[in-house]
Amino acid sequence: MEKVSKKITKKEVEHIAWLAKIELTEDEKNLFTEQFNSILEYFQVIDEVATDKVLPSFHAVDLTGVLREDIVEPSLSREKALANASKKDKGFFKSPKIF
Amino acid sequence: MQTLPKRIKGFSNRLKSFEVNHMKKPHSLSAKEIIEKVRGGELKAEDCVLSIFNRIEEVEGRIHAYVTLTKELALQKARKIDAKVKNGEVLGRLPGVCIALKDNLCTEGILTSCSSRILDGFIPPYNATVVNLLLKEDAIIIGKTNMDEFAMGSSTETSYFGATKNPWDSSRVPGGSSGGSAAAVSAEEAVLALGSDTGGSVRCPASFCSIVGLKPTYGLVSRYGLIAYANSLDQIGPLSRNVYDCALLLNVLASYDPKDNTSIRVPSQDYTQFLVDDISDLKIGIPKEFFGEGIDERVSKIIWESIYTLEKLGATYEELSLPTLRYTLATYYLIAMSEASSNLARYDGIRYGYSIDYDSKNWNEVYSKNRRIGFGSEVKRRIILGTYALSTGYYEEYYLKALKVRTLIRDDFNKAFKKFDVLVGPTMPIPPFKIGEKITDPLSLYLTDLLTVPVNLIGSPAISVPCGFVDDMPIGMQIISPALREDLLLKVAHIHEQNNKFKDYAPKL
Numbered sequence: 001m002e003k004v005s006k007k008i009t010k011k012e013v014e015h016i017a018w019l020a021k022i023e024l025t026e027d028e029k030n031l032f033t034e035q036f037n038s039i040l041e042y043f044q045v046i047d048e049v050a051t052d053k054v055l056p057s058f059h060a061v062d063l064t065g066v067l068r069e070d071i072v073e074p075s076l077s078r079e080k081a082l083a084n085a086s087k088k089d090k091g092f093f094k095s096p097k098i099f
Numbered sequence: 100m101q102t103l104p105k106r107i108k109g110f111s112n113r114l115k116s117f118e119v120n121h122m123k124k125p126h127s128l129s130a131k132e133i134i135e136k137v138r139g140g141e142l143k144a145e146d147c148v149l150s151i152f153n154r155i156e157e158v159e160g161r162i163h164a165y166v167t168l169t170k171e172l173a174l175q176k177a178r179k180i181d182a183k184v185k186n187g188e189v190l191g192r193l194p195g196v197c198i199a200l201k202d203n204l205c206t207e208g209i210l211t212s213c214s215s216r217i218l219d220g221f222i223p224p225y226n227a228t229v230v231n232l233l234l235k236e237d238a239i240i241i242g243k244t245n246m247d248e249f250a251m252g253s254s255t256e257t258s259y260f261g262a263t264k265n266p267w268d269s270s271r272v273p274g275g276s277s278g279g280s281a282a283a284v285s286a287e288e289a290v291l292a293l294g295s296d297t298g299g300s301v302r303c304p305a306s307f308c309s310i311v312g313l314k315p316t317y318g319l320v321s322r323y324g325l326i327a328y329a330n331s332l333d334q335i336g337p338l339s340r341n342v343y344d345c346a347l348l349l350n351v352l353a354s355y356d357p358k359d360n361t362s363i364r365v366p367s368q369d370y371t372q373f374l375v376d377d378i379s380d381l382k383i384g385i386p387k388e389f390f391g392e393g394i395d396e397r398v399s400k401i402i403w404e405s406i407y408t409l410e411k412l413g414a415t416y417e418e419l420s421l422p423t424l425r426y427t428l429a430t431y432y433l434i435a436m437s438e439a440s441s442n443l444a445r446y447d448g449i450r451y452g453y454s455i456d457y458d459s460k461n462w463n464e465v466y467s468k469n470r471r472i473g474f475g476s477e478v479k480r481r482i483i484l485g486t487y488a489l490s491t492g493y494y495e496e497y498y499l500k501a502l503k504v505r506t507l508i509r510d511d512f513n514k515a516f517k518k519f520d521v522l523v524g525p526t527m528p529i530p531p532f533k534i535g536e537k538i539t540d541p542l543s544l545y546l547t548d549l550l551t552v553p554v555n556l557i558g559s560p561a562i563s564v565p566c567g568f569v570d571d572m573p574i575g576m577q578i579i580s581p582a583l584r585e586d587l588l589l590k591v592a593h594i595h596e597q598n599n600k601f602k603d604y605a606p607k608l
Contacts, residue, residue: 013483020440020486021447021463022479023471036484039542043429043497046504056502057509059331059361060317060558061582066360080224084451095449096457096465 006044008036125150126287130196130344133290137195140184144177144195144239147290151197151241155288158608163263164283166202167210168242173197176239183237191237192351198233199289201280202243203250204335205324206230213326214258215248217452217473227324228356229293229335236351241289244279248475249443250295250328252276253303253547256538257477264534265307266606267573271531274307276300277338281308284338286608291348292338297328298431299526299551301336302563306526306575309565309601311345311592312338316582317558318363321356329438330361332431332555341602342564342593346370349585365583373586374593379413381591382519388424389524389550401567401574402525408598409523409591419519423511424553426504431552432545433488433501440485443478446470480541509557516581521591525550526563526575554579562588565601 010033017024017032024032078091087094125133125147136142152170159165180194200206203213205223207230212218226234233240247257255263255278263278265271266286273282277294281304284292294301296314305312313336320335327333337348349370356362385406390399406416448454448469455472457465474482488497515522528549537544554561559582566576576595580587596602 008487012487016483016487016490017479018467019490020482021444021466021470022474022482023467024479025471028476028479032480032483035480035541036487039432039484039545042542042545043433046426046429046433046500047496049423049426049500049504049507051500051503051507054503054506056499057505058502060509060556061361061363063361066357068357076224083224084221086449086454086457093450096460096462098462 006040008033008040124154126154126290128290129341130193130290130339130347133195134193134347137180137184138190142195144180145174147195147197148173148177148239148241151289158286159288161264161269161608162266162282162286162288163261164244164279164286164288165199165242166212166214166245166260166279169209169240172209173239173241176234180237180239191235193233193236193238193347196238197241197290198238199242199244199280199283199292200230200240201246201277201292201294203246203295203326204230204293205326206240206243209243211243211326212259213249214246214260215473215475215478216259217446217448217469219259219453221451223324225324228321228358229352230324232351232354238351244277244283244292246279247276248478249326249439250276250297250300251439251477251481253299253544254534254538255279255304256534257475259475262534265531266608267309267571268531270533271572272307272534274304274527274531278304280338281305281310281312284308284340285310285606287605291344294336294338295325296334296336296555297332298435298548298555301338302526302551302561302575302577303548305338305563307531307573309573309575309604309606310338310340311342311562311564312336313345313349313562313585313588314554314560315349315353315585316363316560318361319365319560319583319585320352321354321359321362323356323358327442329435330442331438332435334555342589342596343371343374345562345592346374346589363583370585370589373590375590376594376597377413378409378591378594381409381414381521383409383414383416384515384519384522385416385418386421386424386515386522386524387418388421393546393549394525394528395530395569397569398525398527398529398574401569402523402576405566405576405595405599406523409595412594412598416523417519419515421511421515423504423508427508427553427556428545428549430501430504430508431548431556433497434505434556436481436485437488437498438485440482440489443482446473448473477541505556508553512553512557512559520580521587522579524577526577527551530569530572530574550577558582560585560588562592564592564595566599567601
């Protein structure tokens with residue numbers, strides 16, 4: 001299979017960082033673009049492998065769903081759950097404005 | 100006992116002086132010795148704690164193994180144990196044993212930072228399951244250890260709190276990401292420690308610090324309360340100065356937990372029963388790729404010497420090829436980064452963790468700024484690359500492709516395990532490197548994980564045991580078995596240990 005060059009551009013790095021909700025400085029954008037390209041180039045080694053008929057392994061071991069009886073068990077108190085919050089109000093987390 | 104192999108002559112200055120046991124300070128004792136002495140009333144748990152903290156005071160300034168020390172809590176726990184002994188009450192299985200915990204294990208009321216600024220100040224409201232198991236068995240928690248930020252690294256240099264140093268040479272890395280835990284055990288600042296292993300993070304620092312480190316079978320140890328990096332790969336594992344202590348700690352850790360839906364139900368067992376001196380039926384496979392491109396020849400030579408020793412003791416060995424090993428590192432990083440990008444989305448600074456003041460700002464801005472300030476470079480790189488690998492248009496060619504290759508890697512190993520009981524090779528391809536040597540080139544650092552990542556992808560257990568020295572720097576041998584055959588790993592590790600003197604060498608501090 002012919003290798004298709006998969007270069008990532010600075011503009012793509014900006015876009016992906018925005019999706020990942022990480023603000024980057026100009027310097028980071030430049031450095032990451034360069035580093036990502038060398039890392040992604042290395043990752044391309046897996047393109048050699050024929051996987052058309054192979055099923056993906058999401059886990060190392062075969063897992064089945066684990067269910068339990070729907071019985072109420074003790075959980076964290078509201079006070080404990082809120083203990084690490086940046087801001088709280090009337091027993092709730094207080095978040096920044098969404099809109 | 101064999102005579103001292105030639106390669107470690109000149110290390111005599113590091114051979115622990117031949118003190119009789121009762122002369123040894125408690126911090127130098129093995130867990131086995133401590134348990135016996137505390138049970139027998141010969142040694143107080145409180146003296147164990149005081150001895151450990153004296154040692155910490157003496158050497159910690161040169162090692163930086165810890166993020167947090169909990170001396171008062173440790174002393175309180177020790178006094179409770181001593182009272183139990185005095186009153187003849189039933190003791191747990193690890194009485195008086197001082198244990199250090201990697202700082203990604205949640206400890207109620209004690210800072211759990213993942214060595215990240217984004218969790219600086221985070222006080223968990225609950226304990227990880229393994230922490231409760233240890234406390235129930237009368238182990239004593241002495242502190243939280245430094246690590247690569249969110250366990251992302253092989254050198255403990257990405258910690259927000261600064262690098263940990265290798266006790267064997269303070270200009271070198273201790274390995275990572277559980278570098279603080281390994282350095283603490285190696286420097287006798289802890290008797291035992293817990294680390295976590297996603298792609299080698301227990302075995303790598305064990306190798307670099309000349310101690311024992313085990314990555315158990317995926318699901319054998321509960322991950323509840325372990326701060327996730329890559330869920331399908333993460334596993335908590337023990338670090339110790341000898342194989343027996345490793346087995347003792349695994350006895351306590353291996354336990355079904357309904358709070359972790361990947362936890363396996365297996366009957367509890369005493370792993371120390373497998374430490375017997377018979378490997379006459381053992382078939383060892385030597386994967387050629389573990390001694391191929393990228394592996395330091397001096398490392399290969401040392402591992403081969405130990406393989407020959409195992410052969411002399413009755414085992415047979417044969418070389419084999421694992422062709423998919425060529426793809427494991429890329430496969431591992433694509434999967435780990437993808438899972439990390441999803442896991443670490445939770446750090447918004449609102450429910451817990453670092454945040455800027457956000458009164459008049461909007462959500463997007465606060466979220467992105469908190470993460471810019473809170474995360475270090477390596478964590479940002481992995482989240483962004485993982486987001487990329489999962490994004491529309493790239494999902495199939497990166498993430499899904501990696502999952503398919505993972506299936507082939509698993510098939511490759513399963514085929515090998517039909518013929519061999521265990522596979523043996525180096526843990527790390529190179530000896531411990533200098534602090535600062537690789538940190539500016541992420542890919543060069545990723546490449547050091549070449550031999551440790553395969554077992555995380557397939558779920559198998561693996562152990563690293565001290566195996567000698569190159570230029571005075573420790574080398575570890577890795578033993579890999581099929582899933583849930585920790586008994587085999589411990590047996591081979593034990594025989595290797597009994598027939599070499601590596602565990603009798605200690606860093607000069």
